[in-house]
Structure formats: structure tokens, C-alpha cells
Amino acid sequence: PESLSEVNYNLQNAGVHYLVLIHDLATYLRIEWYLRHLATHPRVEVTSIGKSVEGRNIWLVHIMPATTCRGGRSAAVMPRHHQRQKHYRAAKARSIWLEAGLHAREWISVSVALQLIHNMVRECSVGRAVHVYVVPMANPDGYVYTWTHQRMWRKNRRRNHGSNCDGVDLNRNWDFQFGVGASSSPCSEIYQGPSSFSEPETQSLRDAMHQVNSVSKLMLVLALHSYGQLLLYPFGHTTEPAPHTPAMRRLGNIFAQHAKVGSGTVYDVMNSATGLYFSSGSTDDWAKGVLNTKFVYTLELRNKVTFLLNADQIFPTGQEVW
Numbered sequence: 001p002e003s004l005s006e007v008n009y010n011l012q013n014a015g016v017h018y019l020v021l022i023h024d025l026a027t028y029l030r031i032e033w034y035l036r037h038l039a040t041h042p043r044v045e046v047t048s049i050g051k052s053v054e055g056r057n058i059w060l061v062h063i064m065p066a067t068t069c070r071g072g073r074s075a076a077v078m079p080r081h082h083q084r085q086k087h088y089r090a091a092k093a094r095s096i097w098l099e100a101g102l103h104a105r106e107w108i109s110v111s112v113a114l115q116l117i118h119n120m121v122r123e124c125s126v127g128r129a130v131h132v133y134v135v136p137m138a139n140p141d142g143y144v145y146t147w148t149h150q151r152m153w154r155k156n157r158r159r160n161h162g163s164n165c166d167g168v169d170l171n172r173n174w175d176f177q178f179g180v181g182a183s184s185s186p187c188s189e190i191y192q193g194p195s196s197f198s199e200p201e202t203q204s205l206r207d208a209m210h211q212v213n214s215v216s217k218l219m220l221v222l223a224l225h226s227y228g229q230l231l232l233y234p235f236g237h238t239t240e241p242a243p244h245t246p247a248m249r250r251l252g253n254i255f256a257q258h259a260k261v262g263s264g265t266v267y268d269v270m271n272s273a274t275g276l277y278f279s280s281g282s283t284d285d286w287a288k289g290v291l292n293t294k295f296v297y298t299l300e301l302r303n304k305v306t307f308l309l310n311a312d313q314i315f316p317t318g319q320e321v322w
């Protein structure tokens with residue numbers, strides 16, 4: 001996208017007639033195609049953790065520790081997850097969980113997750129001793145709907161029983177302080193659903209996170225959202241400090257400093273109830289309150305005024321998070 005105007009200019013200058021057939025290739029199908037391609041990499045496993053309301057797969061990308069990785073693709077015989085764990089470490093392995101695209105219209109979060117995956121797979125220096133798990137598109141039905149019907153759709157695509165309004169806010173549907181900072185009205189943008197974990201998307205995420213946490217302890221859970229340039233730490237239902245708040249603040253400030261130095265983008269590091277608004281039933285609060293994960297954040301990406309970013313913002317946003 002950053003060279004689009006230059007390409008247009010050069011084609012016009014050279015008198016070349018051209019026709020734009022596809023305005024943006026970053027569609028749902030294109031992303032699935034990329035994930036299928038990614039699965040052929042020796043350090044990567046791509047699995048479906050479940051299906052959405054409309055039956056789409058929810059993909060989980062597992063990037064294995066890079067302990068024997070020396071760059072390139074030479075490590076073609078690198079053993080898979082279970083074999084690998086016993087030969088490289090006696091202690092329990094550790095892991096990181098990244099979630100993106102839980103809110104349909106927050107496209108930049110999906111793009112950033114894909115960039116992070118790409119960089120991690122390419123660079124051996126990262127993830128030497130940790131398993132990295134990424135769900136790049138946690139709400140595929142909503143994502144597709146924002147391309148085909150309504151750009152500003154937020155929720156999943158549940159047809160709510162007894163209502164003309166569709167969708168459940170998947171970041172209000174988790175079973176931690178369920179219903180405290182959310183709406184019980186199906187027409188609300190922050191509709192919590194009929195009960196906690198009523199939705200297949202949140203059920204799949206919950207089960208996969210439990211599973212990962214039991215095999216390799218989750219040290220960091222990071223939920224990518226937009227917008228606002230905020231790094232939020234739990235909880236959302238209270239301004240009372242969650243466990244490990246000083247540590248979360250310290251690490252959060254390191255992130256913010258580096259983002260600022262790298263690209264000048266200012267991220268504020270705050271408690272989510274203070275920094276944004278009161279809300280509950282979210283991924284981050286569940287990870288902190290139920291899994292007791294030490295480092296938990298919601299990262300509200302660029303920018304500070306709108307969900308709609310110019311295409312030339314995609315790459316630099318990924319870079320500053322990387």
C-alpha cells in the first residue's frame with residue numbers, strides 16, 4: 001500500500017493504460033490462503049480451535065520455540081511440539097497468547113497480528129524459549145460482514161432469539177464479572193449475550209487458552225483492538241489494582257517508550273476502567289481473573305480518532321508493535 005501512489009503515477013506517466021481489478025487483496029479468503037501457506041513452515045502449526053456462528057474456522061497459529069533455529073528454512077526436520085518440548089527444556093515451557101479481530105471493524109488488529117506472525121517466523125531471535133500462539137481473526141463472521149455489508153459492524157453474527165437485532169459483543173461474553181459493564185439488550189453494541197460463553201467464538205478461545213495454559217504456562221495475554229493508542233491493563237469493572245499491576249505497568253511503559261522512539265506514536269499505559277471506560281466480560285479480564293496470567297493487556301492500536309486508517313498506516317502500525 002505504501003507504494004500505490006507511486007505505481008499509479010509511474011503508469012500514468014508512461015502512458016500505460018491500466019484497470020484496477022481488485023482494490024484490496026487483504027480479504028478473508030486471502031488471509032486463509034496465507035495461513036494455509038504458513039502451515040508448511042517447520043516452526044508453525046495452524047489448527048482450527050472451533051467454528052463461528054456461521055461455521056467459519058477460528059484459526060490458531062502456533063509458532064514453536066526457535067531454540068535450534070539458525071535462520072532460513074534449513075531446520076526442515078525440526079521436531080513438532082510434543083517431541084520438541086522434552087528435548088529442549090526440562091522445566092515447563094512458557095507461552096504467549098495474542099488475540100486479534102474479536103471486534104469485526106477493527107481491521108488493523110488483524111493486519112498487525114499477521115505482521116507479527118510473519119516477523120516471528122522469519123526472525124530466529126524472537127521466541128527462542130517461548131511458544132507463541134496467535135488467533136489473528138477471532139470473529140471471522142463479523143470480519144467478513146464488515147467487508148460485504150457494513151464496515152462499522154462490531155459484534156459477531158448471532159441471530160438473536162426474539163429480537164430484530166443481530167450480534168453479541170464477544171468482548172462482553174466472557175465469564176468474569178459477566179454483565180457488570182455491559183448491556184443485556186440485543187440491539188446494543190455492547191450486548192453481552194444471553195449468558196456467559198453463549199457464543200461459539202468465545203467458547204473456542206476459552207477452551208484453547210485453558211489447553212495452552214495447561215501445557216505451557218501463559219505469561220502474556222495480549223488482545224489487539226483499535227482505536228485510541230492505549231495499552232490497557234485489567235480490570236475493566238473496577239479501578240482497584242489487579243494482581244501484578246506494578247509489573248504490568250513497568251512492562252507496559254517499556255512498550256510505550258519503544259513505540260515512541262521507533263515511530264513517534266504515543267501510547268498511554270493505563271488501567272482499562274480509568275483509561276477508557278468501565279466494561280467487563282472481556283478476554284483480558286478473564287485471563288487475569290481466571291487464568292491468573294501475570295501480564296495481560298488490551299492494546300488499542302492507531303489512531304486516536306477513527307477505526308478507518310489509510311492503507312499507508314498498516315505497515316508502520318505493525319512495525320511499532322513489533
Ligand code: 0X9
Nearest residue numbers: 171225226236272279282285298
Ligand atoms: O470495549 C472494549 O471491548 C475495548 N475497546 S474497543 O474500542 N476496542 O471496543 C476495551 C476493552 C478493555 N478491557 C476491559 N474492559 N476489560
Ligand code: ZN
Nearest residue numbers: 103106225226
Ligand atoms: Zn475492540
